[in-house]
Amino acid sequence: MFTNLAQKLRHYFIPHESNNYRARSLHNSAIVFYILIIVIFHLSMNIMKQLKPNILGYATDITIEKILSLVNKKRVENNLQPLSLSDQLDIAATAKGNDMFSKNYWAHISPTGTTPWSFINASGYSYVYAGENLARNFNTADEVIEAWMNSPSHKANILKPEYKDIGLAIINGNLNGEDTTLVVQEFGTPSKSTVAEIIPNTPKDLSNANDRKQLVQVQIPENQLGANEVSINKSPIYLPKVNKTFSLIFAEFMLVVLFIDSLYLWKFKTQRLSGHSLAHIIFLGALIGAMGATGIGVIL
Amino acid sequence: MKKDTHFHILHYLVLIVILLSAVVAFFALAGNHRMQFQVAIMTSFIYFLWGVVHHHLEGDLHPKIVVEYLLVALLAVFLLQGTIFR
Numbered sequence: 001m002f003t004n005l006a007q008k009l010r011h012y013f014i015p016h017e018s019n020n021y022r023a024r025s026l027h028n029s030a031i032v033f034y035i036l037i038i039v040i041f042h043l044s045m046n047i048m049k050q051l052k053p054n055i056l057g058y059a060t061d062i063t064i065e066k067i068l069s070l071v072n073k074k075r076v077e078n079n080l081q082p083l084s085l086s087d088q089l090d091i092a093a094t095a096k097g098n099d100m101f102s103k104n105y106w107a108h109i110s111p112t113g114t115t116p117w118s119f120i121n122a123s124g125y126s127y128v129y130a131g132e133n134l135a136r137n138f139n140t141a142d143e144v145i146e147a148w149m150n151s152p153s154h155k156a157n158i159l160k161p162e163y164k165d166i167g168l169a170i171i172n173g174n175l176n177g178e179d180t181t182l183v184v185q186e187f188g189t190p191s192k193s194t195v196a197e198i199i200p201n202t203p204k205d206l207s208n209a210n211d212r213k214q215l216v217q218v219q220i221p222e223n224q225l226g227a228n229e230v231s232i233n234k235s236p237i238y239l240p241k242v243n244k245t246f247s248l249i250f251a252e253f254m255l256v257v258l259f260i261d262s263l264y265l266w267k268f269k270t271q272r273l274s275g276h277s278l279a280h281i282i283f284l285g286a287l288i289g290a291m292g293a294t295g296i297g298v299i300l
Numbered sequence: 301m302k303k304d305t306h307f308h309i310l311h312y313l314v315l316i317v318i319l320l321s322a323v324v325a326f327f328a329l330a331g332n333h334r335m336q337f338q339v340a341i342m343t344s345f346i347y348f349l350w351g352v353v354h355h356h357l358e359g360d361l362h363p364k365i366v367v368e369y370l371l372v373a374l375l376a377v378f379l380l381q382g383t384i385f386r
Contacts, residue, residue: 031372035374038378042381244382246382247382273362275355275369278312279315280372282316283315285319286322289323290336291379294333294380297331
């Protein structure tokens with residue numbers, strides 16, 4: 001039995017007479033088989049995601065509580081007062097996020113010219129200072145905060161002493177044909193007059209480009225979520241991570257088999273008609289390097 | 301033999317430069333998933349061409365080898381597609 005197993009392993013992974021001196025797992029038919037497996041895997045994941053969005057979904061670690069906690073931690077570290085979660089700014093952030101998904105844009109100002117301040121005004125929040133920060137496609141709340149803190153303009157918003165309130169929204173949806181976890185953060189300083197009808201159209205502070213880049217996060221109530229919007233906390237498995245892990249394992253498997261093949265060729269100087277395993281190794285090495293640049297979130 | 305070695309070193313250097321440029325482009329385009337995917341397709345195609353040209357100049361080009369490079373290039377595209385798009 002063990003002899004049989006050893007023969008099979010040799011046949012599949014080591015160049016030998018039985019496989020025409022090319023590991024069976026590197027034959028063209030085997031590579032076609034791998035491609036089919038990958039295609040079927042991706043299709044299955046996408047179908048699972050549609051059918052069971054609470055099993056395979058979006059980012060699992062980004063919550064309003066975590067973002068708020070991390071923002072206030074940064075403020076306290078810089079001797080600033082923590083921000084209070086404002087229901088009105090939450091509504092403004094939610095409206096902004098929903099507007100981005102419905103009109104399919106990634107910008108502070110919508111294609112129809114709607115500014116962030118319009119959403120804040122519409123929520124009834126009367127302000128003297130306001131700002132907005134946006135983020136998408138991050139895996140964790142820590143990564144979101146780290147990205148903002150590494151950007152001078154976003155950092156300036158988070159650490160602006162004048163701000164008192166914050167609104168947050170974390171929405172899942174499809175933006176530009178891509179499943180996206182969107183984080184919207186709205187900051188505000190309430191005006192002394194709390195009369196909602198008196199709304200400054202152009203607060204003096206808003207002329208500052210940095211302030212316009214502030215990210216506001218708004219919490220979206222469950223009953224306001226659309227069909228393609230899923231609460232992040234409900235997703236125990238994060239699909240992009242599953243896909244990336246699968247691709248990495250596959251590429252590394254290929255690298256190992258190719259490495260064994262190269263070693264064999266180098267040792268026995270075997271002549272055969274095939275592509276160069278060393279070239280494939282370099283190509284797959286670059287592929288793994290490129291994978292490091294995927295799944296990275298962006299801020300605005 | 302020496303000429304043969306130089307031939308291989310030159311070709312592999314070209315390949316490494318192409319692939320390194322592609323990886324740098326990938327990082328520069330982080331967040332722009334469509335552009336990343338276009339770079340992935342283009343790089344895979346260039347790798348396929350590199351394989352064909354290399355074996356042609358080496359004098360051992362065979363349809364089986366052409367198919368092998370094509371399949372490896374396709375495999376890379378499908379693997380990257382899964383990590384680029386969510």
